[in-house]
Structures are given as structure tokens and as C-alpha cells.
Amino acid sequence: MLAAKTAVAAAVAWYLAPAVPFADAEYSYYAPMGVLVSMYPTVADSARAGAQALGGLALGIVLGFGGLAAVSVGAPAIAAIALVIGAGVALGGIRGLGAGRDWIAIAGLFVLLLGGGSADEFSTSYLVTMAFGVLVGIAANFLLLPPLYLREAGAQLADLRERLALSLERLAGDIETGEVDPARLDRESDELASLAASVAEGMGEAGRSVRGNPRGRGRVAEQEQNDLAWSALERATLLTREVTEVLARRPQVTADGLPRLHRQLGDALRACADLVAAGPSAEDLSPSAEVASAAVTRYARSVAAETDDAAQPDPAFAVAGHLSRIVQLCGPAAARG
Template sequence: MLAAKTAVAAAVAWYLAPAVPFADAEYSYYAPMGVLVSMYPTVADSARAGVQALGGLALGIVLGFGGLAAVTAGAPAVAAIALVIGAGVALGGIQGLGAGRDWIAIAGLFVLLLGGGHADEFSLSYLLTMAFGVLVGIAANYLLLPPLYLREAGAQLTALRERLALSLERLADDVEAGGVDRERLDRESDELASLAGAVAAGVGEAGRSVRGNPRGRRRATEQEQNDRAWSSLERATLLTREVTEVLARRPQVTKEGGRGRDRQLSAALRDCGDLLAAGASADAMTDAADRASAAVTRYARAVVAQTDDTAQPDSAFAVAGHLSRIVQLCGPAEVRG
């Protein structure tokens, strides 16, 4: 869809570019280029990138005139080129210029080498024709089925919730079996971090796809639900990774009291996993939350009652606290859609 819209917009910009006021039709080929720099998956991204590109072009044009002034003053052409390119690349290091950073040195070089004795005419045509292409690109993205990524973000959030549930289930199996595979737990923790990063990017893109999108006005509530869900699941992911880290590093439990506490821990992990797997059903989540809360409470009481065990009590208290927080974040009062 993006490719099709870009193709249509580039053709329209090329066809209409000769009618741009104050611009020479000879430079109409810059209009499709303006479309290219402004076509992004979302309307908001298109508008931002287009404005940034035009800002970079304006800075580059100023640099190009500076290079021409240096040549007029008697500086060698090679020195003027070096000056323009060096200054353009240096300004391109300013992060705030965004997509416009790449165009500063290019625009300066074009003005210096192609402007010649008609630098004023070339620069004005260059900037206006590119601006026209940017406007056509933004208009095409707005009018031709502007994309919404809310459904995709929701699917990513569901996948993260299910992956967290699976991680807690596996931890429960390990604790119940009496040993853990530290390398596997470290690997799973890293995988959770990568998945959470991908989900954060997806939710962010979905939010941008709503802004400036006429189709997004009717689905603002869905975006709010995604934002709330991500807020809870982001913290639940961090807590799950903390629990994984603690359990991967704790010493092996050998005393009977410690093994009894591990049975409570295994039940708490499993019930917390069931809570995450319950999804958005209010009834199912209420029941799962009640079971998880009771299981975590039993484990916490077992920790308090057996602080003289060989397992590190501070770590056990930390695990109990993390699991309790997961229940609070993902329970029925925090259903995120």
C-alpha cells in the first residue's frame, strides 16, 4: 500500500510540478523527490519528515550561497566544495534536525555546483518544487487509506502477555523439579527484553498512526487501551526478568523446609502465569487474580516463617514482592483490552 501510494503521488507531483508558482519547470524532477522524502507509514511521520527535509534543504541552500560567495571572493573551487560539505556534514550531526540532516550537505553541493550564475533561480525552484512534492506526499498519505496499526499493536501485546505467562510457567516447572538451567534462564530473559522492545516500537507506531489520521478519530479508545496495556506489561516484563534473575542465581535448596517453601513458590509462579494467560476476559481474570493473590500470599508467609533456610531470605522476599506487583498490575482492575 505504501509503495502504491508513493507511486501515485510521485506521478501526480511530476505532472503538476510545472504549474508551481515562482519555480522553473526545468526543475520539475525535484517534485517526485519531495514525495519520496515525505512518504512514511503514518501521516504524522510523513508530515514530520517532510518538514525536517525542507528545513535541511533551506540550511543547505544557505551553505551553498556561502560557498559561492567564497568563490566570488577568490577562493579556489575545491576549497569552497570542502567548506560546504564539511559544514553540511557537521550540521547533519544535530539530532534535532531529524530526516533533514541528510539533505544539508546535498543541497549545499547542488547549489554550489549546479546553480552557477543562476543560483537564485535554481535555489528557489529547488526549494519550492521539493516543498510541492512534500505536500503531495502528505496529502496522498492522508487521503489514500491512511494506515492504522492499532490491531497489530494489540496482537503484539497479546503475544507479550502469553510469552510472560509461558516464562512464569517454565520457572514454576524448574522450581518444582528442584533445579534451574541458568543459561536457559539468561537466554529467556534476553528474549523477553527483545520482545518487549519490539512491542514498545509497535505500540509507538500505532500511536503515531492515529495522529492526523481521519480514521483514527473513531478508534481513540482502542489506542488508549493499548497504551494502558503496554504500561502494565512493560513493568510486568521487568518484574518477570527480575524474578528470573533471582531464581537463576540462588543456591540449591536442600532442607525440607526450603523444599516446602519451593512448592509454595512453584504454585505462586504458576498461578501468576495463569493470570497473564487469562487475557481480557473479566470473569476469567477475576478468578485467576484471586488464585494468584492467594498463592503469592501463602508463599510470602512461608518466607517469613522460614527465614533460617539455606536459601537467601532477601532474595525470597524480593521474589514475593515482584510476584505481588505482577498480580496488582495485571489483575482485573488493570484489564487493558
């Protein structure tokens, strides 16, 4: 879809460019280039990238005139080229310029080498025609089925929720069987982190796709629900990784000799897994939340009863605290926002 919209917009921009005021028709080929720099998956990204590109072009044009001024007072052309390119690349290091960074040195070089005796006319045509192409690109992205990624973001959240519940379920099985494999737990923790990073990227893109998008006006509630779910799942993922780290690295939590604690920890992990898997779409999360809260409380009380020295923090307390926070994040109160 993006390729098709870009092709249509580029053709329209090139066709209409000769009629653009303050620009020479000779430079109409810059209009499709303006479309290319502004066509991004979302309307907001298109507008931002287009504005940044035009800002970079304007800076480059100023550099190009600086190079021409240097040549006019007797500087060698090779020195002017080095000056313009060096300054353009240096300014391109400013991250705040975004997509415009790449155009500073290019625009400066074009003005210096192609402007010649009509640098004013070339520069005006260059900037105005590119700006026209940018406007056509943004308009095409806005009018021709502007993309909306809320559904895709929701699917990513569901995948993360399922994966998080599976990790908690597997931890419960490991604890109950006494077969804790630190290497495998490390891999699962890294996979969770990678999946969460992917979801974060998808959520950001979904949020940008709503801005300036006429299709997003009636989907505000869906976006808010996704944001609420992501806020809870992001923190629940971090807590689950913390629990995994403790269970993989602290043998006193999983050591033999306390089968009752193993059973209760397994119950708590499995109850949390069921609560996470239920998700905010469940009609009533209260029963699952109550079961999970009770299981975590039993485990925490048993740990307290088995701990001889209260002054020495037991890693098992950290596990109980993390699981309790997961229950709070994924319970009915959090789902309602």
C-alpha cells in the same frame, strides 16, 4: 500499499510540478524527490520527515550561497566545495534535524555547482518544487487509505502476554522439579527483553499512526486500551525477568531441603501465569487475581517463617514482592485503568 501510494504521488507531483508558482518547470524532477523524502508508513511520520527535509534543504541552500560568496571574492572553487561540504556534514550531526540532516550537504553542493549565474532562480525552484512534492506525498498518505496499526499492536501485546505467561509457567515447573537451568533461564530472559523491545516499537508506531489519521478518530478507546495493557505488561515483563534472575543466581531460593517452599513458590508462579494469560479481555479477572494473590501471600508468609535472621534480606522475599506486584499490575483494578 506504501509503494503503490508513493508511485502514484510521485507521478502526480511530476505531472503538476510545471504549474507550481515561483518555480521553473525545468526543475520539475525535484517534485517526485519531495514525495520520496516524505513517504513514511504513517501520516505523522510523513509530515515530520517532510518538514525536516525542507529544513535541511533550506540550511543547505544558505551554505551553498555562502560558498558562492566565497568564490566571488576570489576563493578557489575547491576551497568553497570543501567549506560547504564540511559545514554541511558538521550540521548534519545535529540529531534534532532528523531526516533533514542528510540533505544539508547535498543541497549546499547542488546550489554551489548547479546554480551558477542563476543561483537565486535555481535555489527557489529547488526548494519550492521539493516542498510541493512533500505536500503531495503527505496528501497521498492522508487520502489513500492512511495506515492504522492498532490491530497489529494489539496482536503484539497478545503475543507478549502469552510469552510472559509461558515463562512463569515454565519457572513453576522448574522449581517443582528442582531442575533449574541458569543458562536456559538467561536465554528466556533475553528473549523476553527482545520481544518487549519489539512490542515497544510497534506501540510507538501505532500511536503515531493515529495522529492526523481520519481513520483513527473512532478508535480512541482501542488505543487507550492498548496503552493501558502495554503499561502493565512492560512492567510485568521487567518483574518476571527479575524473578528469573533471582531463581537462576540465588541457590538459597531453590535449594533442596524446603519442599514446602518449593511447592508454594511453584503454586504462586503458576497462579500468576494464569492471571497474566487471562488478560484484560476476560469477563471477570477477580477470581484469578484472588487465587494469585492468595498463593503469593502464602509463599511470602512461609518464607518469613523459615527465615531465621530477619536482619539479613532473603532473595525469596524479593521474589514474593515481584510476584505480588505482577498480581497488582495484571489484576482487575489495573485492567480498568
